[in-house]
Amino acid sequence: xxxxxxxxxxxxxxxxxxxxxxxYHKRSSGKLHFVVLRDGTGYLQCVYFKNNVSPEVFELTxxxxxxxxxxxxxxxxxxxxxxxxxxxxxxxxxVITAATDYPITPKxxxxxxxxxxRHLWLRSSKQVAIxxxxxxxxxxxxxxxxxxxxxxxxxxILTPSACEGTSTLFSTDYFDLGKAYLxxxxxxxxxxxxxxxxxxxxxxxxxxxxxxxxRRHLTEFWMVEPEVAFNDLNDNMDLAEEFLExxxxxxxxxxxxxxxxxxxxxxxxxxxxxxLPRISYDEAVEILRKNGVEFEWGNDLGGGDETIISNQFDRxxxxxxxxxxxxxxxxxxxxxxxxxxxxxxxxxxEGYGEIIGGSQREDSxxxxxxxxxxxxxxxxxxxxxxDLRRFGSVxxxxxxxxxxxxxxxxxxxxxxRETIPxxxxxxxxxx
RNA sequence: UCCGCGAUAGCUCAAUGGUGGAGCAUUCGGCUGUUAACCGAAGGGUUGCAAGUUCGAGUCUUGCUCGCGGAGCCA
Numbered sequence: 224x225x226x227x228x229x230x231x232x233x234x235x236x237x238x239x240x241x242x243x244x245x246x247y248h249k250r251s252s253g254k255l256h257f258v259v260l261r262d263g264t265g266y267l268q269c270v271y272f273k274n275n276v277s278p279e280v281f282e283l284t285x286x287x288x289x290x291x292x293x294x295x296x297x298x299x300x301x302x303x304x305x306x307x308x309x310x311x312x313x314x315x316x317x318v319i320t321a322a323t324d325y326p327i328t329p330k331x332x333x334x335x336x337x338x339x340x341r342h343l344w345l346r347s348s349k350q351v352a353i354x355x356x357x358x359x360x361x362x363x364x365x366x367x368x369x370x371x372x373x374x375x376x377x378x379x380i381l382t383p384s385a386c387e388g389t390s391t392l393f394s395t396d397y398f399d400l401g402k403a404y405l406x407x408x409x410x411x412x413x414x415x416x417x418x419x420x421x422x423x424x425x426x427x428x429x430x431x432x433x434x435x436x437x438r439r440h441l442t443e444f445w446m447v448e449p450e451v452a453f454n455d456l457n458d459n460m461d462l463a464e465e466f467l468e469x470x471x472x473x474x475x476x477x478x479x480x481x482x483x484x485x486x487x488x489x490x491x492x493x494x495x496x497x498x499l500p501r502i503s504y505d506e507a508v509e510i511l512r513k514n515g516v517e518f519e520w521g522n523d524l525g526g527g528d529e530t531i532i533s534n535q536f537d538r539x540x541x542x543x544x545x546x547x548x549x550x551x552x553x554x555x556x557x558x559x560x561x562x563x564x565x566x567x568x569x570x571x572x573e574g575y576g577e578i579i580g581g582s583q584r585e586d587s588x589x590x591x592x593x594x595x596x597x598x599x600x601x602x603x604x605x606x607x608x609x610d611l612r613r614f615g616s617v618x619x620x621x622x623x624x625x626x627x628x629x630x631x632x633x634x635x636x637x638x639x640r641e642t643i644p645x646x647x648x649x650x651x652x653x654x
Numbered sequence: 655u656c657c658g659c660g661a662u663a664g665c666u667c668a669a670u671g672g673u674g675g676a677g678c679a680u681u682c683g684g685c686u687g688u689u690a691a692c693c694g695a696a697g698g699g700u701u702g703c704a705a706g707u708u709c710g711a712g713u714c715u716u717g718c719u720c721g722c723g724g725a726g727c728c729a
């Protein structure tokens with residue numbers, strides 16, 4: 224008898240097969256028992272008629288607990304009444320390991336309870352769909368860069384000091400060398416990589432110890448950061464929009480079934496095509512003022528401000544040339560207006576906010592030295608970074624894309640905690 | 655860190671300062687096509703912790719703990 228996966232079911236209509244999985248739901252109607260099996264690839268209704276199986280098997284299919292691991296055998300049938308259109312006319316049922324009192328029942332649960340049982344919640348159909356979309360997004364990201372001449376350069380997670388000097392970082396003792404900090408960005412190391420290999424990207428976890436408590440923040444999240452030698456701000460925006468179009472179009476094509484389970488309206492995602500609108504910070508401020516926001520030039524955009532701006536467009540919008548005061552020390556100033564930095568943020572539609580932040584980098588040694596002093600950063604820790612300017616400095620640019628915010632946007636979720644298998648938040652480090 | 659809200663059965667929630675309930679889950683019984691099946695019955699409680707007001711507190715007051723939503727910061 225052939226052992227198959229539920230996803231391959233349609234190829235075996237009329238054949239006798241065996242499927243291993245877990246009991247997802249069950250229902251009964253007198254001499255008829257329905258066991259819904261899940262195996263990670265899909266769901267299958269197995270139908271047990273009292274007259275077709277032994278009394279022992281019939282009793283087992285009634286008493287077996289939710290999430291028991293089992294093997295069902297029978298004949299694959301096409302049936303309109305079955306969810307998914309196929310079912311198993313079953314004749315045998317083996318319990319591998321019995322489960323009783325599975326805590327997540329097919330009813331409503333609160334978020335605290337579900338997060339406490341995250342290791343089990345992952346088995347639910349929506350969570351499975353989200354993880355499959357997340358995986359496809361990550362694969363699309365890697366495919367895009369790998370197919371466009373980029374080299375993956377891993378950056379360290381333990382670092383000697385803050386990359387940008389602004390965020391609060393997690394720290395740990397590092398033998399006799401004092402404190403080490405968990406990285407908040409691989410960017411400075413990506414710049415070193417770009418000077419060696421031209422086009423590079425880093426992809427890894429990043430950490431922020433800020434006590435952020437919103438639907439858009441985790442203390443541990445994943446970020447992909449491309450960095451390209453000889454690119455300026457415009458090249459950087461060209462790259463960002465081509466990249467976003469590729470990722471979104473690939474995912475809505477390859478994960479249509481999962482997005483349907485998540486009830487995602489993909490018509491809004493279909494709009495993610497080049498060219499994406501590009502507006503300056505000055506124009507963004509004008510939009511805010513036209514919408515009744517009292518906004519002072521020089522401030523950073525808040526979450527509500529971003530939503531107002533992105534609501535003006537039917538696809539992600541790039542906002543460039545922010546006041547240099549609110550941006551990191553390594554961003555290059557606009558030679559035509561030194562008050563603004565050659566930075567760009569990409570704001571996702573539907574209130575999902577900033578998914579990309581990037582810039583052209585400062586390539587002048589003297590200006591960087593000035594900024595490091597202004598920001599009171601430890602010069603010693605940045606000597607290696609300054610060497611990149613001492614030895615053949617060139618214009619270069621890059622950006623970072625937050626994986627969880629991107630997953631949340633594409634899946635249409637209202638909180639990033641569901642976009643990563645085990646979220647780390649200010650008040651949660653378990654399971 | 656600040657502002658707001660909350661904590662009652664395994665879960666989701668009710669309960670005017672006066673005998674703590676329902677649905678689901680669990681156990682038992684019924685049903686030959688169920689779709690979070692349905693129908694009948696049973697078991698299940700230190701009302702987050704500590705103190706106070708009161709004849710009497712799940713309910714009012716204070717403190718604490720934990721969580722949720724938002725702000726700031728950021729991806």
